[in-house]
Amino acid sequence: ELKVEQNPLFLSMQEGKNYTIYCNYSTTSDRLYWYRQDPGKSLESLFVLLSNGAVKQEGRLMASLDTKARLSTLHITAAVHDLSATYFCAVDTGNQFYFGTGTSLTVIP
Amino acid sequence: EAGVTQSPTHLIKTRGQQATLRCSPISGHTSVYWYQQALGLGLQFLLWYDEGEERNRGNFPPRFSGRQFPNYSSELNVNALELEDSALYLCASSRAVGQPQHFGDGTRLSIL
Numbered sequence: 001e002l003k004v005e006q007n008p009l010f011l012s013m014q015e016g017k018n019y020t021i022y023c024n025y026s027t028t029s030d031r032l033y034w035y036r037q038d039p040g041k042s043l044e045s046l047f048v049l050l051s052n053g054a055v056k057q058e059g060r061l062m063a064s065l066d067t068k069a070r071l072s073t074l075h076i077t078a079a080v081h082d083l084s085a086t087y088f089c090a091v092d093t094g095n096q097f098y099f100g101t102g103t104s105l106t107v108i109p
Numbered sequence: 110e111a112g113v114t115q116s117p118t119h120l121i122k123t124r125g126q127q128a129t130l131r132c133s134p135i136s137g138h139t140s141v142y143w144y145q146q147a148l149g150l151g152l153q154f155l156l157w158y159d160e161g162e163e164r165n166r167g168n169f170p171p172r173f174s175g176r177q178f179p180n181y182s183s184e185l186n187v188n189a190l191e192l193e194d195s196a197l198y199l200c201a202s203s204r205a206v207g208q209p210q211h212f213g214d215g216t217r218l219s220i221l
Contacts, residue, residue, distance in 0.1 A: 033209055042199060043152075043212040088152065094206060096165050097142065099152040 002027045004091050006100035014108050016078050021103045023072040023089035030067045031092035034074055036085045037102070043088065047074075079107045111136065113213035115200050121219045122190050130185040130216045134202030140164075141183040142203070142210055143175060147196040155198075158183055159206070187218070195220045 003026040013019050023032070031050055035043040047056040049065035049072060056063050060083065062075045072089055084107045089100040114133045122128050134141050143155040154167035158177035166173075172188040181202075187194055197217050201210035 031207060035212075042214045043201075045209050045211065048209050090210075092207060096154055096157065096167075097210060098154070099144075101151050 002029075002091060002093060002098045004089060004098045004100040006087075006089060006103050008103060009101060010104050010106075012106045012108060013076075013079050015080055018078065019076050021074040021076070021087055021105075023074070023100050025070050025072075025089075025091045025098070025100075027070075027091075027093065028067070029070075029091045029093050030065075031094075032065050032072045033090045033092065033097075034063050034072070035088045035090065037088065038085050046087075076105075079105075081107045081109055083107050113200055113202050113211055115198075115213035115216050117216060118214070119217045119219070121221060123221050124190055124192060126190050128187045128190060128194075128218055130187075130198050130200075130218070131182065132185070132200030132202075132213060133182045134200075135211055138202035138204050138211070139181055140203045140205065140208075141177055141181065142201040143183070143185050144199045144201065145169075145196045146199055146215070147193070150196075152199070156185065190220050192220050194218060 005024045034046040047063040052067040054065045060077045065072045086102045086104045091098045116131045140159040144152045157165045175185040177183045197215045199215045201212045203210045
C-alpha cells in the first residue's frame with residue numbers, strides 16, 4: 001500500500017519566520033495536492049501539482065513537486081497567524097487518493 | 110456554483126444501529142469519494158463512486174457500503190455501528206479521475 005509521510009507532524013513557528021513542510025510518498029505518481037483544514041472545518045484545496053518540477057505559489061505559500069524523488073514541499077514565507085491550520089498532502093494514483101498524516105501548524109505572534 | 114453538500118451535519122446513534130449519510134456533489138462532477146477522519150488518525154479512504162459504479166474501496170469492513178444515484182448524489186451506509194465508527198465523514202467530488210477533489214463540510218457521526 002502506498003505510504004504518504006509528512007513531516008513535521010507538529011510545527012510551532014513565530015510570525016515572520018520561514019519554514020518548509022515535507023511530503024514523501026512511496027510510489028510513482030505525478031499528481032499531488034495540498035489541502036488546508038481549519039479546526040472543525042472541511043478541507044480547502046490549496047495547490048494542484050500535476051508534473052515533475054511543478055511549482056505553484058499563492059500568497060505566503062509555495063508548493064513544489066519532484067516526482068523522481070517522490071517529494072513535495074510546502075514552503076511558508078514570513079508566517080502570519082492566519083496560516084495556523086493543519087496541512088495535508090494527497091497523492092493521486094489514478095485509482096485512489098492517499099492522504100498524508102497532516103502537519104498541524106501553529107503560528108505564534 | 111454550489112459546493113459539495115452533506116447531510117446531516119451531526120448524527121448521534123447507539124451501538125448496533127445503522128446510519129445513512131448523504132452527499133450531493135458539485136454540479137458536473139461525476140465522481141464521489143467518501144473518507145473517514147477519526148480523531149488522531151488522519152483521512153482514511155472509504156469508497157469511490159463514478160458514473161454510478163463503485164470503482165474502489167478502502168480497507169474497511171463490508172458493513173460500510175454505499176451507492177451513487179443517477180443524479181450523481183451518493184449515500185454512505187454504516188451498519189451495526191461500533192463505538193470506533195465515531196468520526197467525521199467527509200465526502201468529496203471531482204469532475205473526473207485525476208481532477209482535484211472538492212470537499213463538503215462533513216457529517217460528524219457520534220456513537221454512544
